[in-house]
Amino acid sequence: MLDRPVESRPPSEKRPTLRTPAPIASPIEPEGMTVAALLAALRRRRWVLILCALLFPVAAFVAAKQLTPRYTSSATVMFEPTDYAARELQSILRDETTTDAVLASQIEVIRSLSVARRLVRQYNLTNDDEFFWWAGESKRAESLRYRWSEALAQRLNAISPSLAELVAPEPIPPRPPEERAEIAAAEAVRDKMKVEVVRNSRVLTISFTSEKPQLATDIANTAADLYIADQLEAKFNAVRRANDWLDSRVGQLRRELGQTENRIAEIRSASGLTRGVSAALSTEQVSKINTDLVEARNMLAQAEARLNAGRGGAGGGADMTALGSSNLVQQRAARDQARSELGRLSATLGPNHPDVRAAQSRLSDLERSVGSETGRVVQALDASAREARARVRSLEESLRLQEARVNQSQSAEIQVAALEREAEASRTLLRAVLERSQQTVAQTAIEKADARVLSPATLPGSPSFPKTMLMVVAAAVLGTLFGLLIIWFLEQADSTLRSGDEIRAGLGLPCLALVPMLRRGLLGRHRVEDYVVRKPLSPFAESMRTLRAALWLGSEPPRVVVITAARPGEGKTTTSVALARSAAMNGERVLLIDCDVRQPSLGRVFRCEGAPGVTDLLLGQAVLERIIRRDHLSSLDYIPAGAAEIHSLGLFMSEAMAGLLDRVRRDYDLIVLDAPPALAMADARVVARLADATLLCVRWRDTPRSVVRNSLGLLEEAHARVVGAALTQVDAKVHGRSGYADAEVYHPRYGGYFRE
Known part of the structure; x- marks a missing residue:
């Protein structure tokens, strides 16, 4: 196939003419978050949303079960002020128009401290830890933990008083005076009592919340009864005072009338006037x-x-x-x-x-x-x-x-x-x-109170707090919102490239192919590099054909193609081998050259470690015919890296490298150069400058966009002709559910075209 060695080629005093690099297109500004993009993001990260939507309700349910349940019982009272016929009583018992201020006053009457204190006395709430803090403190002294801590502190006191002081439990404070205890419990009762006016009515709802449902019911009913009894008693007292005042007024008027009549008689007697005699x-x-x-x-x-x-x-x-x-x-x-x-x-x-x-x-x-x-x-x-x-x-x-x-x-x-x-x-x-x-x-x-009980409080069947179902639903909504927030944050924080659209939008490069990832179960006993030969009708082999077609369909189909990446582990060597074998299986004359001298990979792939290669040729220690090898699975020719050379940059910048490429360009239809990562190694930029085209491999959902842009900028500075990028190690199932436009190729409807 190659009938002439490199040494027989006519000498050239000049370096070969380098191709003018193709300008790299400016990145396309991505459109705003559309509905389709939002749905696609939700589809890609649906497990985050599902996890948040499940974890939050579960956590809320567990938390609700740990809370002490509280029960609320409500009694309704109708406020009906009565009229008084006696005008003298209007200054004492005045019938006011039922306004919001009057109803608000009735609410404060029901929630007054006097009513709360009577409730405390009636139900002995000063000994209930729910209403009086000291009752809970006194129960703490009876706990096993308190007794153990106190006993341990007493034993340690003989050894170390300071250590005993640390171990000793907090002492129980003395019980406050009865008056203060009753007021404190009454304030707690007021906090747990709620009185509201039913909208556009004169109906008052008296609600009380307690950890004991029976106590909540009793206190709500008792508060309503006390309110009505207080009203009636106030009226009786007012009427009684009015009667007393009227009686005293009657006596006073009678005394005044008697005094007046006596005075008239005295005047008549003193003046000699006789009733009915004229003057x-x-x-x-x-x-x-x-x-x-x-x-x-x-x-x-x-x-x-x-x-x-x-x-x-x-x-x-x-x-x-x-x-x-x-x-x-x-x-x-x-x-x-x-x-x-x-x-x-x-x-x-x-x-x-x-x-x-x-x-x-x-x-x-x-x-x-x-x-x-x-x-x-x-x-x-x-x-x-x-x-x-x-x-x-x-x-x-x-x-x-x-x-x-x-x-x-x-x-x-x-x-x-x-x-x-x-x-x-x-x-x-x-x-x-x-x-x-x-x-x-x-x-x-016939006196009656200004209010009456419409419906007494009944024993609550379920706790008013916590509302487990409401908390679970609210937690589900909150979890969903939190999941959406996490998805948005992950989408904003994810700087990797996940589709061909993002390659075009973020880098300004066409995405020539999506190279699927081959899982261990799919490979079986085959190697990744051999899969394109073993499974020629697989999606992986089809992606290589797509990549070759994209290179060939360009305005200037390149012969020398450099395949590089921004950093190691991007799948550039696998792509190089698979592309070269795929092209060779299509009947092309293909040569694969390993230009990654510091970490050569073709020797491992083709099992020829230590064989002379491109570095030996460039150093003049081997001839071209002796280093070209044939793939045992295809008609592919390849040249390994050869001996490791720390000065590989000088070798690639030499005229020998340019002459090698000129020689093989005449004998092969496609020359694939497996270059080192472009971001850290200068060899890749030099090799890319000598090639007709450069293909940038980007690992799907792994390589940050900034790293790829930096690598692309270095290649641009080297005047390399970057014709496109290839997304490698794409998870077909995940990408197929991502919602991106290029995920269509993984739809099951295309299953008839492939054979795994």
Whole structure:
């Protein structure tokens, strides 16, 4: 097949022309999470979802069984406030409109501390560890563990007090005072009691939760009974207070009415008023006295005028005739005549004449007579004036007394009228209060509470906590959500490549083939490298044909193909051997060269370890015809790696390597180079630069995407023509259920095309 050795080839002074590398396509940005992608992810990781959806309910069920069950019993009460007819009681027992505030107040009344304390006393809850913490502490002292710890501490106390203190159990605290214990238990009762208003109604639901179903039922019913009894007692007390107040008011009104009537009688008695007699008589008497007084005053004026006239008349200047004294008038006339006579005699006879003296004597007698008569008249006038004055004073005093009596009578009548009006008002109020008192007494006889029990609490048949089924269902939902979250996290954290779509989206390379993984049960006694020959109609052999077709169908079908990977264990050697054998079985002339000098694999595959190979040829220690070997299962020719050489990079960069490839390119249709991993070994990049095409092997769901990208970047920097990638060691069953588009090839409908 090869008729010329490498040494017979015409010498060349130049290095062979290297192929221009094909540009690597930019990675395709993946689409958002679609429904199909989500379903595919759920299908791939369904066991995670199933495990979470099962573990959470199981854990919830186990936890629910470990919890102490609690039972809730409920009683319903209808709040029906009654009306009161007595208006006086509205300030004491006022019927308020049933509002949310009123119902909220009723709730607080039921949950009040006084009701809770009565419940504690009735059921002796201070000795129940569910309601009073000290009861549980006292029971702890009776436990076996406490006694053992206490006994051990006592024995260790003689040896080491500090160690005994560590071992000794926590001491039981002393019991609090009864008052504090009762309040603490009442607070616990309030916490376990729940009172709610049924929506859009006046129905109150009283619920109580306890570890003992009978106790929960009893306390719920007792709380409802205490609420109703307290309401009724409050009403009775209020009505009783109202009755007492009304009775006291009746007594007070009666006393006030009696005092008013007594006062009226006293005023009538003191003022001389007689019920039904008119005051006209007193007025007529006052008028008569006034008339008499006017006449008396006129007579007094006349008497005083006469007296004054009489006194003036004594001097000779008054007309005594007007005074009614005729003797005095005559005597005055005689005196005047005697005086005239004396004047005439004195003028004619002289003062010492006897006639004159007789006339003077007669005049003196007459004057004495006139003075004596005048004194008598004046005394009579004076007595008459005094009499008139006394009469006026008497009438004035009578008038004053009568007027005072009249005024007193009028004031008494006014007071009596006011007191009679007050007495009438008191009588009216007394009648009203007596009427209300009778109504209140009747109200007491028919009084009822503002609430009634609609349905009493019954013994609960199942615990209200824990709700095992609800907890299991909630845990299942939570487990499902948690499973979805884990799946999302695993999907986001999984940076491996799982399908051809991800190869194209993440690396910008076409996925040329999906190489299935061959399990031990499927291989039997065959080796993986021999499977393509032993089972030519298997899916594994078909993937190799697919890979060969993808290489051949390109725009420039390559002859020299480098198969490499990002890191060891990617299946590159298996792919190289299987691809080469598959192509050879198709009638092509194929040469397989092991370029992984540091960890050669073809010697192990073809059982030719230690045979000369490519390193010996490149070092000039062997000829090409002596190192080419024939596969015993196919028409494949192969060249092993040869002797290990730490300076293999220089050998691959030499002209001998380029000349080797030029020589075999003329004699073979396909040359497959098994190169070392591209990420850590520089040999792979040099060999890839010399080849026509480079195929990158990526292990399915194992190699991180960043590692592959890094390797691809190194190959790009080496100007290698990376034509595509192959996913190796694909689990056909798992990938077939993954939901990816290229998983269709593993569908059972294609089973007729393959033979395992």
